Amino acid sequence: MKYLAILLLFIPLSFIGDYLDMDDSLIFVTACIAIVPLAVLISDATEQIAIYTGSKIGGLLNATMGNIPEFFIGLFGLQAGLHQLVLASMAGSIMGNIMFVLGVSIFCGGLVHSTQTFDKTIARSNFSLLCFAAISLIVPLAFKLTNDNPAKLDQGLAVISLSIALILLVIYVMGLVFSLIMQKNLFLEHDSDDYEKRAKWSLPHAIGLLAIASFLVAIESELLISKVEAAVRDLQLPELFIGIIIVPILGNVAEHTSAILMAMRNKIDISVEIAVGSSMQIAMFVAPLLILISFAMGHPLTYVYEPFEVIAVITGILLSLYVFQDGKTYWLEGALLTFTYVVFCVAFFYK
Amino acid sequence: MKYLAILLLFIPLSFIGDYLDMDDSLIFVTACIAIVPLAVLISDATEQIAIYTGSKIGGLLNATMGNIPEFFIGLFGLQAGLHQLVLASMAGSIMGNIMFVLGVSIFCGGLVHSTQTFDKTIARSNFSLLCFAAISLIVPLAFKLTNDNPAKLDQGLAVISLSIALILLVIYVMGLVFSLIMQKNLFLEHDSDDYEKRAKWSLPHAIGLLAIASFLVAIESELLISKVEAAVRDLQLPELFIGIIIVPILGNVAEHTSAILMAMRNKIDISVEIAVGSSMQIAMFVAPLLILISFAMGHPLTYVYEPFEVIAVITGILLSLYVFQDGKTYWLEGALLTFTYVVFCVAFFYK
């Protein structure tokens, strides 16, 4: 974790760069890097708070706070009118978790432990929700592509987007309430000792850190979004590629690291929970929340992803469903998931 | 069941309305409502007959008679040249059964009994056939959409439609023969005591009622079809919506009620059999029969569904396959199926 502390230096660097009006694409890169340690800090602070609150509230906190970076990037993206970027970052986050994070975890875990087994029922409810999220991607796009009544297209898309966003949030909240009442967390939560968590910070300390890190992530997100156009122009990175590959990696570094470490300690269950759960929260909570906010803001964001994004997400979901179906994982399956992600990265770069 | 008897009043009402030349959309609504109790009556009478004939012939009867309303609506739709409506009602019936009927059954059953389990092998053969039916939807549409030889398109679609219709019927009849010979019914049939059937009518009484109800359903179907255009114009209901959502609900009320009741009595097996079996019979028997009749009538109906219909049906099949894969169901899965159906209803309304 020490090397991550060094990355905190990029926070002041990005501010200085912005203040001195330096090259926009340079500021973009520093803001990108600065988000990484902040995302890890938010994750750490939330876990520390969870130790004090007990696992129920802790689970709720983890579910809510884990996606703060994605949420702020989405929010400022909406404000800046970068709707394609916001949607791409949602799709990319789902896809990155179930193909890249899972793939590397299974591959690394498989190299160390050969075949790894996990409890199928744990992953199942998250996967069910993820399948529904997949439908939320397919229906509006299919509606648009097969439309033959242009007069009603926009109205239809708005109604469909709002219905889907509301249904997703209702199911998400039903699931959370259900897990708080029933003790049994639907939205994954591993036993706390799996993580070998120890209270290293006091509660006020942890809350303070969480607040500061969240605030800084918001600022860096705004900075990043304001320089996206420069990055597209100067770094020759397509906007779609930034949205679907780069942004999700920034926000998910904490999840990436944990998932791989857990797989190498032969706790592939936790890797699966982290990756699938994280995808699911983006799809069931962050994305519909942003849709609702966009309607409230008056720039409605409809759920119409790029066709190729939908294909990437569906491919990822089907492939990971197939991999998990037998409750066993081995290195070859990890390699397949990872390579598939690489192929999609190449393809998105040339879009 | 008593409240259904009141609906029988809509039969004379629809006749009076038609005779007095009242508002067409009003007659449409009365004809729609009149079909509901008739469909239930046909279902009841068939079950009563099955008690006298024994379970073999009874299974055959159930399979054949259960879809009389769908068949007549399809037949008169063909005669009236409403090909899109006929296809939509087939797709809607498949989709409604595997998403709405199943979803509500699983949800209600899950609320009462938490997790419910069923014998996977029972549902499997019906699902196999349903998968084949899905292919019968995909191939002709894909053939049309990817066509680059317009000269051979119509001929190709006709040959493909006829081949598929014949193959579907051959497999259906093979399956029926197989189950009559082997005692083991491939096309679902639950033990008679599951339904707690008692002979409440004599055999001639039951046969008479079946004949009368079928005759009345035919008349109401013809009336309904003749007023569809008025309903589209006056009630602002798109024809596609009538075909894919309203018509299937009318014909399936009996199945809906039974499936939900069975789920709440913790007999989710029977709910699955009813819903999946009913979908399968539409796809394997009613639809191909209508195709063959349409060719005989000289207005060939090709198997080219609307792309969005195909997406809806495939989504329903994949989602229900996923739900049933582990032989367990719980309320969340029911909610997912039901909500997905709702999303599609909204989308079809705006098509």
Add this chain to the structure above:
Amino acid sequence: MKYLAILLLFIPLSFIGDYLDMDDSLIFVTACIAIVPLAVLISDATEQIAIYTGSKIGGLLNATMGNIPEFFIGLFGLQAGLHQLVLASMAGSIMGNIMFVLGVSIFCGGLVHSTQTFDKTIARSNFSLLCFAAISLIVPLAFKLTNDNPAKLDQGLAVISLSIALILLVIYVMGLVFSLIMQKNLFLEHDSDDYEKRAKWSLPHAIGLLAIASFLVAIESELLISKVEAAVRDLQLPELFIGIIIVPILGNVAEHTSAILMAMRNKIDISVEIAVGSSMQIAMFVAPLLILISFAMGHPLTYVYEPFEVIAVITGILLSLYVFQDGKTYWLEGALLTFTYVVFCVAFFYK
């Protein structure tokens, strides 16, 4: 096997026909028929050699030599610039194995033995690879169809095709190395006694026969390719149909025969291994090798299959995945696979 020896007569017949400059479509037919016994001979000779080399090297040989006819037809097709035909023959070989060969095997096996069971884990690794191969079909096509940046389309397709070809070959070689080291063959290999192999030829005899048969297959493939245009014109067979249905059947006769015989002897495991393994080798080894060769030759063949071919292959993979999911097969599943193949044959004929 004796009747196959008679087909060897078509080898000289095709040469004589070519020498005497007879009707081109006649030479095409004789070359097609001549490939059948040669493919069987290559398969026999490889098995004989495997008896001497032991099962490790034997498995490697079988994997490499089994697709010699497909490879040569592909190679000469590339040289002649018949890119669509080459791609169609790859897609057709995958599709034919997992729908037709498997379907007929399961159907015949099911008629004799009712339900047949097999070890799910054996088929699983091949299926994993086949799923990845499916992705290799989908990504480039989806990239092309959703492209909105024509300037980068060709470059993108070339990079994606090369990346996919390299990744497929890397995974294939990793799998082979893995199986040679670990004793446990990832790429199918049944126990030798399952085949009841006996050394009927000496090693030099078998190697000699293999060399001669491969050489003759190369010549007949070249002849066949040179007469394809005449066959399209005179026999009214669409080029796509020749590529996707006829060519794969010629090269796979040996696999077809073995798979069906094994199923009827209640060794459905071996049928599954032959069919799925053969599909997988085409997808993971022959196709990417031909792509790399085409780039080396300077006429780059990109992985862009016809949309309808992709739909056929994906349908086949999903259907066979579903059939194998429970580790049991019965005649109805075989009938479904076979009939689906027939429907696609009809459709490809009318494309």
